[in-house]
Amino acid sequence: MAPRSQPSERQRRLGTELRKLRTRAGISGSRAAEILDADRARISNIEAGRIDVSRNRLYKVLREYGCPDGPYFDALMGMAQDRGTGWWDDFRDVMGRHALDLAELESRAASIRVHQPLFIPGMFQTEEYAQAVIESMPSDVESADRYVQFRMARQRVLAGDAPVPYHAVIHEAALRVRISSAQVMRKQLLKLIEVSRLPHVTLQIFPFERGAYAAYSRPFVLFGGPTAELDTVYLEQPPAPAFLGDGERNDEYGKMFERLAELALDPVDPEAAPESHVQRDSLSLIQHVMYEL
Known part of the structure; x- marks a missing residue:
């Protein structure tokens, strides 16, 4: 099988983890080739995600690399078995590789933490808001409906x-930036309140008066993996989004998110009665902005 030119993020990540384990074990690429009875080029392609490795061969390699039994070992074996197929395959005609990788990563994540300074996160968007955002960007107008369908499907x-x-920690600016009409924004803010009441969702608003914390203008997503070693940071940046799997960088963004959450208003409490809101919190700010529309 010829090496693939566009490996998925899962395939790249598995290869990266194998390279880390090999390097940590002090095993050369040539020795790894001997273990797999392959040539050096094949090892390079496996570690770049361009060629798959069978479960049997992966098991042998992980043993040789000294990877201990446990969740990390099991997760790597699972990544090799996973074919990466899912509902997102129906959108390959319009969505690029990064978008498909994002959907696959969301489907496998153990937890998701999001910071968004300018837009409502896609996971919370209404169809009308998503349509307006997509139409404001340089894209194929004929594909706009399919883009919106893809964004709505991600919310599953x-x-x-x-x-x-x-x-999610959302900057107040995202609530106030007028996307389309006041009616569209009012419906969007109502959905934000509705979604924030889900027991597995924590929503905080970062208000203007808390100052210009260094991270507030940098959108990012932290995906919790089955183990800490497989956590991933997703950066929305030009010219193309980036997926980071480096432990130190992940820790950096994790601390950044913790600081944002500390500075943000208290999250929406789905159990709290309206009369219990004696001080400003995320819910009261969303409602205030909505009533100003």
Whole structure:
């Protein structure tokens, strides 16, 4: 099989983890080739995600690399078995590789933490808001409806029998930036309140008066993996989004998110009665902005 030119993020990540384990074990690429009875080029392609490795061969490699039994070992074996197929395959005609990788990563995440400074996160958007955002960007107008359908389909991770825990810190600017009409924004803010009352969703608003914390202008998503070693940071940046799997960088963004959550208003409490809101919190700010529309 010829090496693939566009490996998925899952395939790249598995290869990266194998390279980390090999390097940590002090095993050369040539020795790894001997273990798999392959040539050095094949090892390079496996570690770049361009060629798959069978479960039997992966099991042998992990043993040789000294990877201990446990959740991390099991997760790597699962990544090799996973074919990466899902509902997102229906959108390959319009969505690029990064968008498909994002949907697959969301479907596998143990937890999701989001910071968004300018837009309502896609997971919370109404169809009308999503349509307006997509139409404001340079894209194929004929594909806009399909883009919206894709964004709405991504929201299924918040539903079902085992929804993913989701924590969002949204800057107040995202509430106030007028996307389309006042009616569209009012409906969007109502949905924000509705979704924030889900027991597995934590929603906080970062108000203007808390100052210009260094991270507030940088959108990012933290995906919790089956183990800490497989956590991933997703950065929305030009010219293309980036997926980071480096432990130190992940820790950096994790601390950044913790600081944002500390500075943000208290989250919406689905159990609290309206009369219990004696001080300003995320719910009261959303309602205030909505009533100003």
